[in-house]
Amino acid sequence: MTIQKNISLTSFNTFGLQATAKEFTTIQSIEDAQALLTSDIFKNQPVLILGGGSNILLTKNFDGLVVKVEIKGKEVIHNDDENVLLKVGAGENWHELVMYCVDKNLGGIENLSLIPGTMGAAPMQNIGAYGVEIKDVVESVEAIEISTGKVKTFSNADCNFGYRESIFKQEAKNKFFISSVTLRLSKKNHRFNCSYGAVNETMTTLGYDTPSVRAISEAVIHIRRSKLPDPSVIGNAGSFFKNPTIDADAYALLKKTYPDIPGYIAGNAMFKVPAAWLIEKCGWKGKRFDNIGVHQHQALVLVNYGGGDGKKIWQLAMDIQASVKEKFNITLHPEVNVIE
Ligand SMILES: Cc1cc2nc3c(=O)[nH]c(=O)nc-3n(C[C@H](O)[C@H](O)[C@H](O)COP(=O)(O)OP(=O)(O)OC[C@H]3O[C@@H](n4cnc5c(N)ncnc54)[C@H](O)[C@@H]3O)c2cc1C
Structure with a gap:
């Protein structure tokens, strides 16, 4: 088992965010994982299991062990x-x-x-x-x-x-x-x-x-x-939020104020509303703040234009969440795993 120290995670997350891992290792087999689990290095610090890094937001350096899973076959x-x-x-x-x-x-x-x-x-x-x-x-x-x-x-x-x-x-x-x-x-x-x-x-x-x-x-x-924006061109993690589900009464009420609000029956008298529509209606689509922003064609995708800060992307996500809550009384939940 090789443990590397102070490894840059920039190429290991599709947001392309700059962050380092205090320690970093890979596992290629079940036996590797079992050996790692019993080691002090695993037991004594926070651990982040990593695949392709396409569904994570790193908000700071990771002060622990990153384990990249490379079990093939x-x-x-x-x-x-x-x-x-x-x-x-x-x-x-x-x-x-x-x-x-x-x-x-x-x-x-x-x-x-x-x-x-x-x-x-x-x-x-x-x-x-x-x-x-x-x-x-x-x-x-x-x-x-x-x-x-x-x-x-x-x-x-x-x-x-x-x-x-x-x-x-x-x-x-x-x-x-x-x-x-x-x-x-x-x-x-x-x-x-x-x-x-x-x-x-x-x-x-x-x-x-x-x-x-x-x-x-x-x-x-x-x-x-x-x-969809290609992460190798513009850093992103796909849809940042899940599409929210609301009950039929709440949907009917919103439909009165916003007749064009889309909604899809999601069973049990619930409706799924596209988060992208809600975010766009709040005016976020295409908004850029220095080197981060909301993608110009996909309101659900937050982007890092290069050199962006994960904390600022998370703050932007929370601002979007708050404005959707205020305008539509709907809470958006992140789909991306936020590593704080
Ligand atoms: C451009 C783009 C488009 C996307 N489109 C879609 C889409 O259409 N639909 C969709 O569902 N998702 C989409 N995603 C999100 C993402 O690709 C998926 O969620 C994908 O499955 C994440 O895989 P990953 O290996 O990169 O996971 P990572 O980002 O590395 O990890 C994600 C989470 O899983 C955990 N994890 C990873 N591997 C393991 C393991 N072996 N054991 C235990 N925990 C583990 C991590 O700790 C983390 O919490 C998109 C992302 C991008 C960038």
Whole structure:
């Protein structure tokens, strides 16, 4: 186990924020993780588990140990006429995995193309895009319990998946290293999700007559490239806030004052309101404050134009939160993990 000291985290977070880790190490296997857990260096200071750093906001230097998970590997552990169960190491790059599945015509994660980050972090917030969430294909999640070093397997039901939520962001937070995830992927009779009009339109534009694993993936990539800022060009962590859910009465009341407020039925007489719309109505879209700001085309994306300060981005997020609360009486909750 190699422990490095005073390591810059700038290239390890997609916001591109300048911060250092007092100590830094990587793990390549379950055994590495188990050895690390028993070491003094792990026990005596704060620990940050890191994947691709695409869903974190570093507000200052990290005065502890950063552990980057680099457990690799893909293994077919079950194969029948209809499905395969693919066990994927937590450190595998998510988009490369999607491309691997597209090449093999394995269905289930094509709508999640081009989401940055690693396999291990994907169940944390139940990544989702274009009508699909990873919970739809998770068979199980294998994780190492930090207090005991024991390997535990969480079934899909155990994970308590919700919208950008799972047990790993709630009661199991900071208690487990996720080491691998097993996905159930279809080999034939794929159940494509083409519920987003833009995906259908783009498939047609790209020359596809019928949906396929590849057609959907290419359409999603095309849409995302045209809509979302590329973190290698402008630092960001994707959507900063979750879309809030409000009850039907609150939604009806807002609709009287703001007839154009969008809302989608979210079950149990609840409505999901796009956070981007609320933020834009509060006048934040495109606002720039020195080297940080709100993206000019995506009000939900906070950006670091270069040399920005994570604390200032967090302050901006809280100012946005306060103004949305004041105008609409809706509380926005961050999707990004804020490291304070
Ligand atoms: C441009 C852009 C677009 C995005 N689009 C989407 C989108 O469409 N949908 C979506 O859902 N998300 C999206 N995201 C957010 C992000 O890509 C996902 O949340 C991704 O899964 C984070 O992976 P990561 O490896 O970078 O996690 P990190 O940022 O490294 O970590 C995120 C959290 O998970 C914890 N963690 C990481 N790995 C492990 C592990 N092995 N075990 C235990 N804990 C761990 C960390 O401690 C941290 O709390 C986007 C981000 C960007 C920058």
